[in-house]
Amino acid sequence: DVVMTQSSDSLAVSLGERATISCKSSQNLLYSSNNRNYLAWYQQKPGQSPKLLIYWASTRESGVPDRFSGSGSGTDFTLTISSLQAEDVALYYCQQYYSTPPTFGGGTRVEIK
Amino acid sequence: EVRLVESGGGLVQPGGSLRLSCAASGFTFSSYWMSWVRQAPGKGLEWVGNIKSDGSEKYYVDSVKGRFTISRDNAKNSLYLQVNSLRVEDTAIYYCTRDLFASSNTVVDNWGQGTLVTVSS
Numbered sequence: 001d002v003v004m005t006q007s008s009d010s011l012a013v014s015l016g017e018r019a020t021i022s023c024k025s026s027q028n029l030l031y032s033s034n035n036r037n038y039l040a041w042y043q044q045k046p047g048q049s050p051k052l053l054i055y056w057a058s059t060r061e062s063g064v065p066d067r068f069s070g071s072g073s074g075t076d077f078t079l080t081i082s083s084l085q086a087e088d089v090a091l092y093y094c095q096q097y098y099s100t101p102p103t104f105g106g107g108t109r110v111e112i113k
Numbered sequence: 114e115v116r117l118v119e120s121g122g123g124l125v126q127p128g129g130s131l132r133l134s135c136a137a138s139g140f141t142f143s144s145y146w147m148s149w150v151r152q153a154p155g156k157g158l159e160w161v162g163n164i165k166s167d168g169s170e171k172y173y174v175d176s177v178k179g180r181f182t183i184s185r186d187n188a189k190n191s192l193y194l195q196v197n198s199l200r201v202e203d204t205a206i207y208y209c210t211r212d213l214f215a216s217s218n219t220v221v222d223n224w225g226q227g228t229l230v231t232v233s234s
Contacts (some may be wrong), residue, residue, distance in 0.1 A: 001175075024163040040220045042158075049208060049224035050158065061222065093158055101174045104158040 002027045002096050006105035012113040019081040021108045023072075023094035029057075030074050031098065041070055041079045044091045044107075053092075054079065062088035086112065115139040115223045117209045122228030129199050133228055135192040135209030143167070143187035148219050149194050151205035152227070159205075161194070163212060172217055177203075198227055199232045200208035206230075 003026040013019040029038045037057035042050040052061045054070040057077055067082045081088055089112060094105040121133040133149075148163035160216035162185045163172035171183050182195040182202055213222040 037173070040217060042221075049226055050221070051224070052213070052220065052222050053181050055213065055220045095220075097159075097214050097220050100217055100219075102160045102219040 001101060002029075002103050004094055004096055004103050004105035006092075006094060006108045008108050009106070010109040010111060012111045013081075013084045013111045015086065016083050017105050017113075019084050019088070019110055021079040021081075021092050021094075021110070022078070023077045023105050025075045025077075025096050027096075027098070028074050029077075029098045037073050037077070038096055039070075039072070039077050040095045040097060041068075042093045042095065042104075043088075044093065045087075045089070047095070050093065056087055081110070084112070115211065117211065117223060117225035119207065119209045119225045119228035122207065122230045124231045124233065125199055126234050127199060127201060127232055129232070130195070130197045131199070131230060133194040133196065133207055133209075133215075134193075135225060137190045137192065137209075137211070140211070142185075142190040144215075146215060146217070146219070147183075147185065147192045147214055148210045148221060149183060150208045150210050150221065150224075151203075152208070153202075153205045157203075160219060161207070163217065164192070165217075166215065170217065188210070196230065199230070201232050204230060204232045 039057040041054040044050040149161040209225040210221040211223040213220040
């Protein structure tokens with residue numbers, strides 16, 4: 001199975017500042033035939049179900065604010081929140097869907113500094 | 114509005130069984146792959162398995178193969194997870210989820226609120 005590693009369990013960022021969350025995969029997630037990275041990001045607020053933010057490593061789901069962006073390719077990926085808002089306090093998970101079973105990273109908790 | 118409502122969770126002894134159900138509404142259920150994803154208390158997310166829109170293909174994570182069975186009834190807009198031979202480590206919130214893509218490559222674009230399964234003696 002592909003192992004997804006989020007190096008930071010948590011990070012604290014001031015309101016309005018940039019938050020950067022990293023995710024590494026044990027295998028390449030770039031499919032050469034379509035040049036797409038099979039990587040998604042989810043947000044889980046306390047007491048809620050997760051919510052899809054980004055797929056194909058950088059495509060925002062409908063309705064997701066544009067302060068959320070995804071980048072990276074191959075085995076190294078980043079979720080960036082350009083200007084942290086109070087409502088962004090949450091756990092963030094990366095997930096690969098290149099191969100079955102799809103696997104998630106351990107999650108990174110974003111808090112307000 | 115997409116709505117996924119799970120039911121059937123509860124407290125069960127090790128070795129026991131449960132049948133989880135998910136009532137779907139707000140979309141054409143028969144057109145979508147569906148998955149179950151679980152989350153142990155205070156832990157991360159684990160994909161359990163999924164099922165093709167017509168029920169003809171099913172995939173499972175190794176840890177549940179032979180014990181869990183996913184099924185669906187498109188006439189009733191319902192998804193099911195039969196969980197047998199339960200272990201303490203199966204304790205989790207089980208989420209019914211809709212897959213974004215019409216393939217086995219799972220990206221979840223909608224989640225239910227989950228149903229808690231507790232395995233304990």
